[in-house]
Structure formats: structure tokens, C-alpha cells
Amino acid sequence: MGRLDTTAEERITVRELRCDEGDVLDALVAGLSPRSRYLRFHAPIPALSAGLRRALLDVDGRDRIALVAEGVDGSPVGIARVSRGPELREEAEIAVSTIDAWHRRGVGRLLVAAVAERAHAVGVRRLTAMVLPENRAAIALFRSAFPVCLTRRSADAVVLVALLGAGIDDWTVTTEDVFADLADMAS
Numbered sequence: 001m002g003r004l005d006t007t008a009e010e011r012i013t014v015r016e017l018r019c020d021e022g023d024v025l026d027a028l029v030a031g032l033s034p035r036s037r038y039l040r041f042h043a044p045i046p047a048l049s050a051g052l053r054r055a056l057l058d059v060d061g062r063d064r065i066a067l068v069a070e071g072v073d074g075s076p077v078g079i080a081r082v083s084r085g086p087e088l089r090e091e092a093e094i095a096v097s098t099i100d101a102w103h104r105r106g107v108g109r110l111l112v113a114a115v116a117e118r119a120h121a122v123g124v125r126r127l128t129a130m131v132l133p134e135n136r137a138a139i140a141l142f143r144s145a146f147p148v149c150l151t152r153r154s155a156d157a158v159v160l161v162a163l164l165g166a167g168i169d170d171w172t173v174t175t176e177d178v179f180a181d182l183a184d185m186a187s
């Protein structure tokens with residue numbers, strides 16, 4: 001699905017999360033520092049609550065897709081998910097996290113590209129990400145992964161909006177297209 005090769009020991013592969021893999025989610029959350037957990041969940045959670053774990057495991061490969069990145073020993077190092085609701089079928093929310101020990105080694109970029117590709121294949125054309133304004137890493141990641149990535153502010157977060165083109169690497173959207181698209185969303 002996706003592979004990142006740095007050295008043989010550091011090879012990363014990406015696969016779908018299964019809905020019975022609560023242990024994988026727990027391992028990933030345990031690998032996040034308190035600050036990273038706060039940035040991901042917008043709250044200082046020490047661990048996943050039963051309800052949040054259930055919600056994150058509710059994946060169906062179409063409307064709720066989660067991809068896990070694993071090291072050569074099979075241990076999870078990052079996760080990205082997209083989810084869309086029943087109404088705005090062309091729009092989905094994206095979220096991503098990489099365990100702290102693997103920050104800045106390309107895992108986040110690999111995951112968001114892979115999950116965006118999957119989302120595009122099932123009809124998603126816009127990704128939104130709710131990011132805390134101080135989260136420079138996530139803002140830089142999304143802006144570098146999606147050449148057309150707009151920003152707007154909501155009450156307590158920055159909302160990043162990425163438009164998905166015909167192919168992830170085939171960006172033909174003009175600024176006019178972007179504003180026309182946003183006007184459609186608002187009407």
C-alpha cells in the first residue's frame with residue numbers, strides 16, 4: 001500500500017487497521033508524549049477511554065478508513081484516518097499521528113498520502129483537518145502533502161482544507177476552482 005525505506009531496519013509498511021485491533025491503538029497512544037496526545041485529541045488524555053477506542057475502531061474501509069504504519073518488527077509507529085458523514089459525501093475529515101520516537105522521518109507524510117489516495121478512490125474530493133493553531137508540525141505536514149491546502153479558523157482550531165485532484169500528484173486546480181468549490185460548500 002505504501003512503503004518508506006530509509007535503512008533496512010527502518011522499513012515502514014502501511015496497512016489497514018482492523019476493527020478488532022484495540023491493542024494497536026493503545027500502543028500508538030502509549031508512544032505519543034503528553035504534548036502529542038494533546039495535539040492529536042485537543043485534550044490532555046492519558047490514554048484512550050473505552051468510548052474513544054470503540055469510535056476509533058469503527059472502521060469500514062469506505063466511510064471510515066484507518067491506515068497503520070508499522071516497522072519491520074510489526075510494531076505500530078503511526079496512524080492516519082479519514083471519516084465522512086452521510087451527507088457531505090465528497091468531504092472527509094483526516095487525522096494523523098506518529099509516535100514521538102519516529103517523528104520527522106517521513107511516516108506522517110507517507111500515511112496522509114496513502115489515506116488520501118484511499119479516500120479519493122471512494123469518492124472523497126476534499127479533506128478537512130481540525131488542527132490546534134499552535135500545531136506547527138501538523139500544519140506544515142498538511143500544507144506540504146497537499147499543494148492546494150486552504151486554511152480557515154473555527155472557534156478553537158484551524159481548519160485545513162485540502163482538495164484532492166484526479167491523482168494525488170496531478171494538481172490541476174486553480175485558485176478560481178478553489179473559491180468556486182468553497183462557494184458551493186457554503187450554499
Ligand SMILES: CC(C)(COP(=O)(O)OP(=O)(O)OC[C@H]1O[C@@H](n2cnc3c(N)ncnc32)[C@H](O)[C@@H]1OP(=O)(O)O)[C@@H](O)C(=O)NCCC(=O)NCCS
Pocket residue numbers: 035036037039040094095096097098099102103104105106107108109110129130131135136137138140141142144
Ligand atoms: C504532525 C505529525 C503527525 C507529523 O508526523 P511526522 O511523521 O513527524 O511527519 P513527517 O516526518 O512525515 O514530516 C513531513 C513534513 O511535515 C512537516 N513537519 C513535520 N514535523 C514538523 C515539525 N516538528 N516542525 C515543522 N514542520 C514539521 C515538514 O514539512 C516535514 O517535511 P520535512 O521533514 O521534509 O521538512 C506528528 O508531529 C504528530 O504525530 N504530532 C502529534 C499528533 C498531531 O498533532 N496530529 C495532528 C492532528 S490531526
